[in-house]
Amino acid sequence: MSQEIPYKIYLNENELPKAWYNVRGDMKEKPAPLLNPATLQPMTAEELGHVFCDELVAQELNNTDCYIPIPEEVRNFYKMYRPSPLVRAYCLEKQLDTPAKIYYKFEGNNTSGSHKLNSAIAQAYYAKKQGLIGVTTETGAGQWGTALSMACSYFDLDCKVFMVKVSYEQKPFRREVMRTYGASVTPSPSETTEIGRKILAEHPGTTGSLGCAISEAVEKATSTPGYRYVLGSVLNQVLLHQSVIGLETKAALDKYGIKPDMIIGCAGGGSNLGGLVSPFIGEMLRGEANYDIVAVEPASCPSLTRGKFAYDFCDTGRVCPLAKMYTLGSGFIPSANHAGGLRYHGMTPILSKLYDDGYMRATSVEQTKVFEAAQQFARVEGILPAPESSHAIRVAIDEALRCKETGEEKTIVFGLTGTGYFDMVAYQKFNDGEMSDFIPTDADLEASFKNLPKVD
Numbered sequence: 001m002s003q004e005i006p007y008k009i010y011l012n013e014n015e016l017p018k019a020w021y022n023v024r025g026d027m028k029e030k031p032a033p034l035l036n037p038a039t040l041q042p043m044t045a046e047e048l049g050h051v052f053c054d055e056l057v058a059q060e061l062n063n064t065d066c067y068i069p070i071p072e073e074v075r076n077f078y079k080m081y082r083p084s085p086l087v088r089a090y091c092l093e094k095q096l097d098t099p100a101k102i103y104y105k106f107e108g109n110n111t112s113g114s115h116k117l118n119s120a121i122a123q124a125y126y127a128k129k130q131g132l133i134g135v136t137t138e139t140g141a142g143q144w145g146t147a148l149s150m151a152c153s154y155f156d157l158d159c160k161v162f163m164v165k166v167s168y169e170q171k172p173f174r175r176e177v178m179r180t181y182g183a184s185v186t187p188s189p190s191e192t193t194e195i196g197r198k199i200l201a202e203h204p205g206t207t208g209s210l211g212c213a214i215s216e217a218v219e220k221a222t223s224t225p226g227y228r229y230v231l232g233s234v235l236n237q238v239l240l241h242q243s244v245i246g247l248e249t250k251a252a253l254d255k256y257g258i259k260p261d262m263i264i265g266c267a268g269g270g271s272n273l274g275g276l277v278s279p280f281i282g283e284m285l286r287g288e289a290n291y292d293i294v295a296v297e298p299a300s301c302p303s304l305t306r307g308k309f310a311y312d313f314c315d316t317g318r319v320c321p322l323a324k325m326y327t328l329g330s331g332f333i334p335s336a337n338h339a340g341g342l343r344y345h346g347m348t349p350i351l352s353k354l355y356d357d358g359y360m361r362a363t364s365v366e367q368t369k370v371f372e373a374a375q376q377f378a379r380v381e382g383i384l385p386a387p388e389s390s391h392a393i394r395v396a397i398d399e400a401l402r403c404k405e406t407g408e409e410k411t412i413v414f415g416l417t418g419t420g421y422f423d424m425v426a427y428q429k430f431n432d433g434e435m436s437d438f439i440p441t442d443a444d445l446e447a448s449f450k451n452l453p454k455v456d
Contacts, residue, residue: 011252015248016078017244018070019067021282024350045058048061051229052230055129056123062236073125082244084245088103096397096400101409105245112146120148121150121154123135132226132227134152134157134227136221136229138164141167141171141387142163143386149182150181159182160217160220164207192216195319196212206333207333210345211345212317214317216317218319233269238271242271242278243279246280261412262294263293265295266389266417267351267391269347269348271348273415274350284359295363296362296392297363297365298370299366299437300437303345304362307327310324311455312324316330325347327347327452329445335440371387371435385420386423388417396412
């Protein structure tokens with residue numbers, strides 16, 4: 001075992017990024033704009049301002065500035081848990097007997113247990129700065145809701161969370177963390193909103209989806225004075241905030257002269273993957289380097305690998321703007337798999353455009369194989385990973401085993417976006433042999449595609 005590279009590469013707090021990286025500034029062809037669903041015209045700042053905080057709207061529409069300064073108050077909050085470590089997976093490498101070198105960026109070293117706090121604290125800061133009373137949001141596995149409840153508590157803001165019903169039932173302790181930080185948590189779809197009642201009428205007994213919860217959260221925000229809606233993934237502003245992950249990862253690798261061959265991230269709405277890979281894709285866009293960037297999604301919700309690149313609603317209730325993205329259709333309700341944070345029908349427009357332009361590739365994996373990798377990783381690396389993160393672990397292990405067969409000394413980096421200590425129901429199902437895989441049929445997807453909005 002080489003001792004040249006430490007187990008954990010830490011940056012000091014003075015090396016914490018002072019600005020977020022906006023990959024759109026380096027994209028020659030920009031992502032398509034959000035469209036007003038009524039007029040099919042690009043959304044204006046004024047229109048978006050009815051839903052989102054003013055400064056977040058400015059970030060959402062900023063396609064030119066490569067770097068946007070991180071407010072000092074946000075940066076000081078980051079210092080409580082950032083910079084996060086880049087870890088060399090020596091023990092996993094040894095068990096796999098692979099010549100590959102494996103690194104993971106660990107984002108679970110904060111109370112929320114995931115990378116979501118990076119954007120939650122920024123969005124709460126801008127809401128407080130604007131003088132708002134509170135915010136509404138949705139959450140799948142509960143990591144975003146937990147992070148936002150923490151951030152709102154810090155800034156003394158009210159926080160209303162709509163939690164996907166299946167996760168609300170599967171992850172009661174994640175729900176209770178949110179409530180401990182002062183948030184109200186409602187299972188979605190619910191009877192508390194007009195859209196929720198409509199979805200329940202059309203889909204009795206539904207387990208919900210992120211698209212459903214988004215619809216309810218937006219309705220609640222736009223009908224409650226002094227509130228705005230905040231989102232934990234998909235939007236440009238969220239990928240911007242999450243770029244601290246990739247900026248730190250690149251700085252840590254550069255510190256030891258390491259150039260990764262492959263960078264892997266799980267993919268749901270795209271926040272963690274986009275945050276991890278943006279600075280590296282920036283190098284590719286500028287012609288400075290080349291990387292094999294891999295998005296890993298659940299086979300039960302395969303937006304990149306089986307979706308269509310088209311304008312679609314961001315939510316099931318069809319009240320949000322239209323985004324051009326890889327989508328399964330806003331009416332697609334994924335199966336109740338245990339990676340709740342990846343149960344979204346579309347992929348962020350930024351990554352969708354980059355994927356369509358060939359700057360990254362995608363693969364999908366079944367749930368049981370994901371948990372096999374999670375268990376294998378936990379037993380040798382000492383961290384119980386979140387089901388979402390374990391999608392990236394699965395592909396990293398598979399690639400390391402391929403290197404064992406070929407003798408290739410590849411350097412692999414993946415994002416370990418969070419811990420799985422609130423996901424014990426899922427681990428119990430796996431350990432008891434009760435976990436199954438569900439893959440939608442082509443007919444299932446075609447039925448959903450038929451309802452895509454008609455946009456010229």
